[in-house]
Amino acid sequence: MKKTVLREYARLVIRCGLNVQKGQEVQVFADLDQPEFVKMVVEEAYKAKAKEVVVNWNYQPLQKIHTRYQSVKTLGEVKEWQKAKQQHFCDVLPCRLYIMSEDPDGLKGVNMKKMAAARKLSHPILKPYIDQRENKQQWCIAAVPGAAWAKKVFPGLPKGKAMEKLWEAILFTSRVNEDPVKAWEEHNADLKARCDYLNSLGIDSLHYTADNGTDLTVGLIPQSRFRGGGDTSLQNIYFNPNIPTEECFISPMKGKAEGIVYATKPLSYNGQLIENFWMRFEGGKVVECGAEKGEELLKTLIAMDEGAAYLGECALVPEASPIAESGLLFYNTLFDENAACHLAIGMGFADTIDDFQNKTLEECRALGINDSMVHEDFMIGCKSMNIVATTRDGKDIPIFRQGNWAF
Numbered sequence: 001m002k003k004t005v006l007r008e009y010a011r012l013v014i015r016c017g018l019n020v021q022k023g024q025e026v027q028v029f030a031d032l033d034q035p036e037f038v039k040m041v042v043e044e045a046y047k048a049k050a051k052e053v054v055v056n057w058n059y060q061p062l063q064k065i066h067t068r069y070q071s072v073k074t075l076g077e078v079k080e081w082q083k084a085k086q087q088h089f090c091d092v093l094p095c096r097l098y099i100m101s102e103d104p105d106g107l108k109g110v111n112m113k114k115m116a117a118a119r120k121l122s123h124p125i126l127k128p129y130i131d132q133r134e135n136k137q138q139w140c141i142a143a144v145p146g147a148a149w150a151k152k153v154f155p156g157l158p159k160g161k162a163m164e165k166l167w168e169a170i171l172f173t174s175r176v177n178e179d180p181v182k183a184w185e186e187h188n189a190d191l192k193a194r195c196d197y198l199n200s201l202g203i204d205s206l207h208y209t210a211d212n213g214t215d216l217t218v219g220l221i222p223q224s225r226f227r228g229g230g231d232t233s234l235q236n237i238y239f240n241p242n243i244p245t246e247e248c249f250i251s252p253m254k255g256k257a258e259g260i261v262y263a264t265k266p267l268s269y270n271g272q273l274i275e276n277f278w279m280r281f282e283g284g285k286v287v288e289c290g291a292e293k294g295e296e297l298l299k300t301l302i303a304m305d306e307g308a309a310y311l312g313e314c315a316l317v318p319e320a321s322p323i324a325e326s327g328l329l330f331y332n333t334l335f336d337e338n339a340a341c342h343l344a345i346g347m348g349f350a351d352t353i354d355d356f357q358n359k360t361l362e363e364c365r366a367l368g369i370n371d372s373m374v375h376e377d378f379m380i381g382c383k384s385m386n387i388v389a390t391t392r393d394g395k396d397i398p399i400f401r402q403g404n405w406a407f
Contacts, residue, residue, distance in 0.1 A: 001167040009142075009171060010040035012180045012243065014048055017140030018095045019239040022049035024138075025094035029056045033101040033146035041097065050095075060106035060271055067110050067118075075114070076121025086129035093235065096139040103148035104331035107271025115270065116300050123305075123373040134361055135351050138239040141334055143170050152331050173244045173323045173335065184230075184240065191228035195248050197407065198226040198316075201397060203389040205256070206314060208341075211384035212262045216281065218314055218343075219256025221368040222392070223354045226250045226316075234357055246323065246338040249315035251348035253368040255284035257311050261343065265329060265336045265379040267294075273331065274298050277378075279345075285309045286345065302345065307372030313344035319383055319403035333377050340381030341400070346374035 014020055026045045030038050038055060045053045067075065150162035157165060175183040208216045228248040230240045258281055266275040277291035277298055286309040291298050302309050315337065318324070323339040330336050348371070350356050350364035365371050387400035398406035 001164060001171075005171065005176065006037055007040055007044075008180060009174065009176045010037065010044045012174070012176060012184070013041060013097065013140060013142045014044040016181055016184050017142060017240045017243050018045075018097055018138050019237055020045050020048040020050050020095055020138075021237060023051050025092050026050045026053040026097065027056065027089075027094045028053060028097045028099065029058065030099040031058050031060070031101045031146060033149075034099070034144040037144050038099065041099070045095075054094075058102070060102055063271075064107060064110050067115055072114055072117045072121065075118035078122050078125040083125070083129075086126065090129055090132040093133065093137050095239075096137060098139070098141045100141060100143040100332065100334055101146035101149060102271060103146060104152050104268040104273055105271065106148065110271070112270065112272070112297055112300055116304060119373065120304070127373070131361055135356070136234045138233055138235075138237055139241055140239065140243060141241065142174070142243045143332065143334055145170065149332065153328060169326060169328055169330075170335075173326065173338075175244070188229035188240070191245075191248060194405070195226040195228050198248060198250075198389075198399070201389060202392045204392045205390045206252075206399070207388045207390065208259075208261065208380065209386050210262070210380075210382050212264070212382065213278075214259075214261045214380060214385070216257065216259035216261045218311060219253045219284075220250060220314075221253045221353070223367055224250050224252075224352050225354050227349075227352055231351070242334065242338075244323065244335070244338055246321040247315040247317045247342075249313055249349075249352070251350075251352040251369050252311050252314050253284070254307075254310050254348070254370040255368075257281040257284045261380050263378050263380060264340055264382045266331060267298075267376065267378045268331050268333060269294075269297060269301055269376060272297055274301075281311075284311065301374065301376060304346075304374045305372055307370050308346050308374050310345065310370045310372070311343055312346045312348035312370045312372065312375055313342075313377065315342050315344075315377070316387070316400065316405075317341050317381060318400070318405050319381065320405075336379055337377045340379040341385060341387070342377045342379045342381065344375055344377040346370065346372035346376055 042053045145163045145166035150166040154162040205219045260280045262278045266273045274294035279286045280288040348369040353364045383403040389397045
Protein backbone atom coordinates (compact mmCIF):
# COMPACT_ATOMS: atom_id res chain seq x y z
CA MET A 1 0.00 0.00 0.00
CA LYS A 2 1.33 3.45 -0.94
CA LYS A 3 2.71 5.43 1.99
CA THR A 4 0.87 8.54 0.80
CA VAL A 5 -2.46 6.71 1.19
CA LEU A 6 -1.52 5.37 4.62
CA ARG A 7 -0.49 8.87 5.66
CA GLU A 8 -3.97 10.11 4.66
CA TYR A 9 -5.49 7.36 6.79
CA ALA A 10 -3.28 8.24 9.77
CA ARG A 11 -4.26 11.90 9.38
CA LEU A 12 -7.96 10.95 9.22
CA VAL A 13 -7.70 8.90 12.41
CA ILE A 14 -5.99 11.73 14.31
CA ARG A 15 -7.80 14.76 12.89
CA CYS A 16 -11.28 13.34 12.29
CA GLY A 17 -11.33 10.30 14.56
CA LEU A 18 -9.74 11.62 17.74
CA ASN A 19 -9.73 15.31 16.77
CA VAL A 20 -6.62 15.90 18.90
CA GLN A 21 -6.46 19.39 20.39
CA LYS A 22 -3.37 21.44 21.20
CA GLY A 23 -1.79 20.37 24.48
CA GLN A 24 -3.69 17.08 24.83
CA GLU A 25 -2.04 13.79 25.73
CA VAL A 26 -2.66 10.80 23.44
CA GLN A 27 -2.61 7.13 24.44
CA VAL A 28 -2.27 4.67 21.54
CA PHE A 29 -3.08 0.97 22.03
CA ALA A 30 -1.81 -1.29 19.25
CA ASP A 31 -0.66 -4.80 18.39
CA LEU A 32 2.81 -5.44 16.93
CA ASP A 33 1.61 -5.94 13.35
CA GLN A 34 2.03 -2.45 11.83
CA PRO A 35 4.76 -0.46 13.62
CA GLU A 36 5.30 1.75 10.55
CA PHE A 37 1.67 2.88 10.59
CA VAL A 38 1.77 3.42 14.36
CA LYS A 39 4.80 5.68 13.77
CA MET A 40 2.75 7.68 11.24
CA VAL A 41 -0.10 8.04 13.73
CA VAL A 42 2.25 9.26 16.45
CA GLU A 43 3.75 11.84 14.11
CA GLU A 44 0.33 13.05 12.98
CA ALA A 45 -0.71 13.45 16.61
CA TYR A 46 2.31 15.64 17.26
CA LYS A 47 1.54 17.65 14.12
CA ALA A 48 -1.90 18.24 15.66
CA LYS A 49 -0.05 19.81 18.64
CA ALA A 50 -0.39 16.88 21.05
CA LYS A 51 1.65 17.40 24.21
CA GLU A 52 2.72 13.75 24.53
CA VAL A 53 1.95 10.50 22.71
CA VAL A 54 2.38 7.17 24.50
CA VAL A 55 2.16 3.84 22.66
CA ASN A 56 0.96 0.76 24.59
CA TRP A 57 1.86 -2.46 22.74
CA ASN A 58 -0.09 -5.71 22.96
CA TYR A 59 1.01 -9.18 21.82
CA GLN A 60 -1.41 -12.10 22.00
CA PRO A 61 1.22 -14.86 22.52
CA LEU A 62 2.39 -13.06 25.67
CA GLN A 63 -1.20 -12.82 26.91
CA LYS A 64 -1.46 -16.59 26.60
CA ILE A 65 1.83 -17.15 28.48
CA HIS A 66 0.87 -14.77 31.30
CA THR A 67 -2.52 -16.45 31.65
CA ARG A 68 -0.97 -19.90 31.71
CA TYR A 69 1.67 -19.25 34.38
CA GLN A 70 0.28 -16.50 36.64
CA SER A 71 -2.24 -17.19 39.36
CA VAL A 72 -5.72 -15.69 39.16
CA LYS A 73 -4.80 -13.41 42.07
CA THR A 74 -1.72 -12.08 40.27
CA LEU A 75 -3.55 -11.68 36.95
CA GLY A 76 -6.36 -9.75 38.66
CA GLU A 77 -4.20 -7.58 40.92
CA VAL A 78 -4.24 -3.81 40.36
CA LYS A 79 -0.97 -2.47 41.76
CA GLU A 80 -0.55 0.96 43.29
CA TRP A 81 1.36 2.29 40.28
CA GLN A 82 -1.50 1.11 38.06
CA LYS A 83 -4.00 2.96 40.25
CA ALA A 84 -1.83 6.07 39.97
CA LYS A 85 -1.83 5.68 36.19
CA GLN A 86 -5.62 5.38 36.15
CA GLN A 87 -5.91 8.51 38.28
CA HIS A 88 -3.59 10.32 35.87
CA PHE A 89 -5.96 9.39 33.04
CA CYS A 90 -8.85 10.83 35.07
CA ASP A 91 -6.91 14.04 35.74
CA VAL A 92 -5.69 14.77 32.19
CA LEU A 93 -8.32 12.91 30.07
CA PRO A 94 -5.97 11.78 27.28
CA CYS A 95 -7.30 10.92 23.83
CA ARG A 96 -7.40 7.13 23.44
CA LEU A 97 -6.72 5.48 20.07
CA TYR A 98 -7.20 1.73 19.63
CA ILE A 99 -5.59 0.31 16.48
CA MET A 100 -6.95 -3.19 15.91
CA SER A 101 -5.10 -5.89 13.97
CA GLU A 102 -5.19 -8.97 16.19
CA ASP A 103 -5.66 -12.56 15.05
CA PRO A 104 -9.35 -13.57 15.50
CA ASP A 105 -8.09 -16.96 16.75
CA GLY A 106 -5.04 -15.57 18.56
CA LEU A 107 -6.08 -16.68 22.05
CA LYS A 108 -7.47 -20.04 21.01
CA GLY A 109 -6.84 -22.57 23.76
CA VAL A 110 -6.33 -20.01 26.52
CA ASN A 111 -7.95 -20.68 29.89
CA MET A 112 -10.90 -18.32 29.45
CA LYS A 113 -12.37 -19.09 32.88
CA LYS A 114 -9.09 -18.03 34.45
CA MET A 115 -9.06 -14.80 32.44
CA ALA A 116 -12.67 -14.12 33.42
CA ALA A 117 -11.95 -14.76 37.11
CA ALA A 118 -9.01 -12.35 36.99
CA ARG A 119 -11.10 -9.66 35.33
CA LYS A 120 -13.76 -10.04 38.00
CA LEU A 121 -11.06 -9.27 40.58
CA SER A 122 -9.68 -6.19 38.82
CA HIS A 123 -12.89 -4.64 37.52
CA PRO A 124 -14.31 -3.43 40.88
CA ILE A 125 -11.03 -1.58 41.48
CA LEU A 126 -10.85 -0.10 37.97
CA LYS A 127 -14.55 0.75 37.65
CA PRO A 128 -14.49 4.00 39.71
CA TYR A 129 -11.74 5.36 37.44
CA ILE A 130 -13.60 4.29 34.29
CA ASP A 131 -16.81 5.91 35.52
CA GLN A 132 -14.95 9.17 36.23
CA ARG A 133 -13.90 9.36 32.58
CA GLU A 134 -17.26 8.34 31.09
CA ASN A 135 -18.17 10.60 28.12
CA LYS A 136 -15.33 13.02 28.94
CA GLN A 137 -12.63 11.62 26.65
CA GLN A 138 -12.17 11.54 22.90
CA TRP A 139 -11.55 8.02 21.68
CA CYS A 140 -11.40 6.20 18.39
CA ILE A 141 -11.18 2.59 17.24
CA ALA A 142 -9.60 1.99 13.82
CA ALA A 143 -7.87 -0.98 12.21
CA VAL A 144 -4.82 -2.09 10.23
CA PRO A 145 -4.08 -5.53 8.77
CA GLY A 146 -2.30 -8.19 10.78
CA ALA A 147 -0.88 -11.17 8.89
CA ALA A 148 -2.98 -13.80 10.72
CA TRP A 149 -6.12 -11.67 10.45
CA ALA A 150 -5.55 -11.10 6.72
CA LYS A 151 -5.12 -14.84 6.11
CA LYS A 152 -8.36 -15.50 8.03
CA VAL A 153 -10.28 -13.10 5.77
CA PHE A 154 -8.51 -14.20 2.55
CA PRO A 155 -7.45 -17.81 3.20
CA GLY A 156 -6.75 -18.60 -0.46
CA LEU A 157 -4.16 -15.86 -0.96
CA PRO A 158 -0.45 -15.67 -0.08
CA LYS A 159 0.27 -13.60 3.04
CA GLY A 160 1.50 -10.51 1.17
CA LYS A 161 -1.48 -10.43 -1.18
CA ALA A 162 -3.90 -11.08 1.68
CA MET A 163 -2.42 -8.13 3.59
CA GLU A 164 -2.79 -5.87 0.56
CA LYS A 165 -6.41 -6.95 0.01
CA LEU A 166 -7.26 -6.33 3.67
CA TRP A 167 -5.65 -2.89 3.47
CA GLU A 168 -7.84 -2.12 0.45
CA ALA A 169 -10.98 -3.26 2.30
CA ILE A 170 -10.15 -1.26 5.44
CA LEU A 171 -9.40 1.93 3.51
CA PHE A 172 -12.49 1.61 1.29
CA THR A 173 -14.91 1.04 4.16
CA SER A 174 -13.21 3.82 6.15
CA ARG A 175 -13.88 6.28 3.30
CA VAL A 176 -10.23 7.04 2.66
CA ASN A 177 -10.68 8.64 -0.75
CA GLU A 178 -9.63 11.91 -2.40
CA ASP A 179 -11.13 13.94 0.45
CA PRO A 180 -11.70 11.69 3.49
CA VAL A 181 -12.68 14.53 5.84
CA LYS A 182 -15.40 15.77 3.47
CA ALA A 183 -16.64 12.18 2.97
CA TRP A 184 -16.98 11.79 6.74
CA GLU A 185 -18.78 15.11 7.10
CA GLU A 186 -21.37 13.99 4.53
CA HIS A 187 -21.67 10.52 6.08
CA ASN A 188 -22.18 11.92 9.58
CA ALA A 189 -24.86 14.28 8.25
CA ASP A 190 -26.76 11.33 6.75
CA LEU A 191 -26.58 9.32 9.98
CA LYS A 192 -27.74 12.33 11.99
CA ALA A 193 -30.75 12.83 9.70
CA ARG A 194 -31.78 9.19 10.16
CA CYS A 195 -31.37 9.44 13.94
CA ASP A 196 -33.43 12.65 13.98
CA TYR A 197 -36.28 10.86 12.17
CA LEU A 198 -36.16 7.85 14.50
CA ASN A 199 -36.15 10.13 17.54
CA SER A 200 -39.18 12.01 16.22
CA LEU A 201 -41.32 8.84 16.32
CA GLY A 202 -41.44 8.37 20.10
CA ILE A 203 -40.60 4.65 19.89
CA ASP A 204 -41.64 2.45 22.80
CA SER A 205 -40.32 -0.89 21.46
CA LEU A 206 -38.65 -2.57 18.49
CA HIS A 207 -39.85 -5.93 17.15
CA TYR A 208 -37.23 -7.92 15.19
CA THR A 209 -38.21 -10.84 12.95
CA ALA A 210 -36.29 -12.87 10.34
CA ASP A 211 -36.58 -16.11 8.40
CA ASN A 212 -33.88 -17.73 10.58
CA GLY A 213 -36.24 -17.76 13.58
CA THR A 214 -35.40 -14.43 15.19
CA ASP A 215 -38.47 -13.06 16.97
CA LEU A 216 -37.45 -10.53 19.60
CA THR A 217 -39.13 -7.48 21.13
CA VAL A 218 -36.95 -4.91 22.92
CA GLY A 219 -38.32 -2.05 25.00
CA LEU A 220 -36.74 1.41 24.88
CA ILE A 221 -36.23 4.06 27.56
CA PRO A 222 -38.64 7.01 27.09
CA GLN A 223 -35.76 9.46 27.60
CA SER A 224 -33.37 7.62 25.25
CA ARG A 225 -32.27 8.87 21.83
CA PHE A 226 -30.74 7.25 18.75
CA ARG A 227 -27.20 8.36 18.01
CA GLY A 228 -24.80 7.73 15.14
CA GLY A 229 -21.60 8.92 13.51
CA GLY A 230 -19.66 11.61 15.32
CA ASP A 231 -19.96 12.38 19.01
CA THR A 232 -19.25 15.34 21.29
CA SER A 233 -17.44 14.85 24.58
CA LEU A 234 -18.46 16.58 27.80
CA GLN A 235 -15.42 18.77 27.12
CA ASN A 236 -17.35 19.95 24.00
CA ILE A 237 -14.93 18.37 21.48
CA TYR A 238 -16.40 16.62 18.42
CA PHE A 239 -14.83 13.28 17.43
CA ASN A 240 -15.61 10.02 15.59
CA PRO A 241 -15.41 7.02 17.94
CA ASN A 242 -15.44 4.33 15.23
CA ILE A 243 -13.77 4.34 11.83
CA PRO A 244 -15.66 2.88 10.02
CA THR A 245 -19.25 3.19 11.27
CA GLU A 246 -22.65 2.75 9.63
CA GLU A 247 -24.95 2.43 12.64
CA CYS A 248 -27.76 4.33 14.30
CA PHE A 249 -27.75 3.00 17.86
CA ILE A 250 -29.61 3.33 21.13
CA SER A 251 -29.40 1.76 24.59
CA PRO A 252 -32.60 -0.12 25.49
CA MET A 253 -34.43 -0.37 28.80
CA LYS A 254 -32.80 -2.92 31.09
CA GLY A 255 -35.26 -5.71 31.79
CA LYS A 256 -37.39 -5.25 28.64
CA ALA A 257 -36.51 -7.89 26.06
CA GLU A 258 -38.61 -10.93 25.20
CA GLY A 259 -38.03 -13.64 22.61
CA ILE A 260 -35.24 -15.34 20.72
CA VAL A 261 -32.50 -13.99 18.46
CA TYR A 262 -30.07 -15.78 16.16
CA ALA A 263 -26.62 -14.42 15.32
CA THR A 264 -25.84 -14.12 11.62
CA LYS A 265 -22.06 -13.71 11.87
CA PRO A 266 -19.38 -15.15 14.15
CA LEU A 267 -18.39 -13.20 17.26
CA SER A 268 -14.68 -12.74 17.95
CA TYR A 269 -14.43 -12.45 21.74
CA ASN A 270 -11.08 -12.30 23.54
CA GLY A 271 -9.22 -13.77 20.58
CA GLN A 272 -11.60 -16.72 20.11
CA LEU A 273 -14.61 -17.27 17.84
CA ILE A 274 -18.20 -18.03 18.83
CA GLU A 275 -20.16 -19.28 15.83
CA ASN A 276 -23.79 -20.05 14.91
CA PHE A 277 -25.21 -19.02 18.27
CA TRP A 278 -28.53 -17.87 19.68
CA MET A 279 -29.95 -16.33 22.85
CA ARG A 280 -33.41 -16.40 24.40
CA PHE A 281 -34.54 -13.49 26.59
CA GLU A 282 -37.15 -13.36 29.34
CA GLY A 283 -37.67 -10.26 31.45
CA GLY A 284 -34.81 -8.64 29.57
CA LYS A 285 -32.30 -11.32 30.61
CA VAL A 286 -30.62 -14.13 28.68
CA VAL A 287 -32.15 -17.27 30.17
CA GLU A 288 -30.92 -19.76 27.57
CA CYS A 289 -28.28 -19.80 24.84
CA GLY A 290 -26.45 -22.15 22.54
CA ALA A 291 -23.70 -22.22 19.92
CA GLU A 292 -22.27 -24.68 17.42
CA LYS A 293 -18.77 -23.46 18.30
CA GLY A 294 -17.64 -21.67 21.46
CA GLU A 295 -20.73 -22.35 23.59
CA GLU A 296 -18.78 -22.45 26.86
CA LEU A 297 -17.10 -19.17 25.94
CA LEU A 298 -20.52 -17.64 25.24
CA LYS A 299 -21.81 -18.80 28.62
CA THR A 300 -18.69 -17.42 30.33
CA LEU A 301 -19.30 -14.05 28.67
CA ILE A 302 -22.95 -13.92 29.75
CA ALA A 303 -21.99 -14.80 33.33
CA MET A 304 -19.24 -12.17 33.71
CA ASP A 305 -21.46 -10.13 36.03
CA GLU A 306 -25.15 -9.44 36.70
CA GLY A 307 -25.42 -6.96 33.83
CA ALA A 308 -23.73 -9.16 31.23
CA ALA A 309 -26.95 -11.09 30.62
CA TYR A 310 -28.91 -7.92 29.74
CA LEU A 311 -28.87 -5.81 26.58
CA GLY A 312 -26.84 -2.62 26.41
CA GLU A 313 -27.32 -1.60 22.77
CA CYS A 314 -29.61 -1.93 19.75
CA ALA A 315 -27.96 -0.81 16.50
CA LEU A 316 -29.54 -0.45 13.07
CA VAL A 317 -27.34 -1.07 10.01
CA PRO A 318 -28.72 -1.66 6.48
CA GLU A 319 -27.67 -4.49 4.19
CA ALA A 320 -26.80 -1.72 1.72
CA SER A 321 -23.86 -0.53 3.84
CA PRO A 322 -20.41 -0.52 2.11
CA ILE A 323 -19.12 -3.23 4.46
CA ALA A 324 -22.07 -5.53 3.78
CA GLU A 325 -21.82 -4.92 0.04
CA SER A 326 -18.13 -5.87 0.10
CA GLY A 327 -19.28 -9.44 0.76
CA LEU A 328 -16.43 -9.96 3.23
CA LEU A 329 -16.64 -11.58 6.63
CA PHE A 330 -13.98 -9.69 8.61
CA TYR A 331 -14.05 -11.79 11.81
CA ASN A 332 -13.67 -8.42 13.55
CA THR A 333 -16.52 -6.72 15.38
CA LEU A 334 -15.53 -3.19 14.31
CA PHE A 335 -16.29 -4.16 10.71
CA ASP A 336 -18.84 -6.95 10.99
CA GLU A 337 -21.08 -4.91 13.31
CA ASN A 338 -21.21 -2.25 10.58
CA ALA A 339 -22.38 -4.78 8.01
CA ALA A 340 -25.52 -5.84 9.87
CA CYS A 341 -28.01 -4.84 12.52
CA HIS A 342 -26.62 -5.87 15.87
CA LEU A 343 -27.29 -6.02 19.57
CA ALA A 344 -24.86 -5.86 22.46
CA ILE A 345 -25.04 -7.56 25.81
CA GLY A 346 -23.58 -5.74 28.78
CA MET A 347 -22.90 -2.06 29.38
CA GLY A 348 -25.24 0.54 27.92
CA PHE A 349 -24.37 4.07 26.86
CA ALA A 350 -25.32 6.89 29.22
CA ASP A 351 -24.95 9.40 26.40
CA THR A 352 -28.03 7.98 24.68
CA ILE A 353 -30.12 9.58 27.44
CA ASP A 354 -31.56 12.97 26.50
CA ASP A 355 -29.74 15.81 28.31
CA PHE A 356 -27.25 13.27 29.73
CA GLN A 357 -24.65 16.01 30.14
CA ASN A 358 -26.76 17.47 32.96
CA LYS A 359 -27.30 14.10 34.66
CA THR A 360 -25.01 11.92 36.71
CA LEU A 361 -24.03 8.46 35.53
CA GLU A 362 -26.10 7.02 38.39
CA GLU A 363 -29.18 8.98 37.24
CA CYS A 364 -28.81 7.65 33.68
CA ARG A 365 -28.54 4.09 34.96
CA ALA A 366 -31.59 4.62 37.19
CA LEU A 367 -33.57 5.43 34.03
CA GLY A 368 -32.74 1.99 32.62
CA ILE A 369 -29.20 2.10 31.18
CA ASN A 370 -27.55 -1.27 31.85
CA ASP A 371 -24.25 -1.45 33.73
CA SER A 372 -21.66 -4.19 33.24
CA MET A 373 -17.92 -4.81 32.95
CA VAL A 374 -18.49 -6.08 29.38
CA HIS A 375 -19.98 -4.71 26.19
CA GLU A 376 -20.01 -7.23 23.35
CA ASP A 377 -21.75 -6.62 20.03
CA PHE A 378 -23.16 -9.53 18.06
CA MET A 379 -24.63 -9.39 14.58
CA ILE A 380 -28.24 -10.34 13.89
CA GLY A 381 -29.05 -8.57 10.60
CA CYS A 382 -29.81 -10.42 7.38
CA LYS A 383 -31.64 -9.91 4.07
CA SER A 384 -34.93 -11.18 5.56
CA MET A 385 -34.87 -8.98 8.66
CA ASN A 386 -37.88 -6.80 9.36
CA ILE A 387 -38.06 -4.34 12.26
CA VAL A 388 -41.30 -2.69 13.33
CA ALA A 389 -41.36 0.13 15.86
CA THR A 390 -44.34 0.48 18.19
CA THR A 391 -44.65 4.10 19.27
CA ARG A 392 -45.78 5.37 22.63
CA ASP A 393 -49.08 6.42 21.08
CA GLY A 394 -49.73 2.89 19.79
CA LYS A 395 -48.71 3.12 16.12
CA ASP A 396 -46.74 0.38 14.34
CA ILE A 397 -44.16 1.89 11.95
CA PRO A 398 -41.83 -0.17 9.70
CA ILE A 399 -38.18 0.71 10.34
CA PHE A 400 -36.48 -2.08 8.38
CA ARG A 401 -37.93 -4.07 5.52
CA GLN A 402 -36.02 -7.03 4.06
CA GLY A 403 -32.75 -5.95 5.62
CA ASN A 404 -32.79 -2.30 4.61
CA TRP A 405 -34.25 0.98 5.82
CA ALA A 406 -38.00 1.22 5.30
CA PHE A 407 -37.73 5.02 5.03
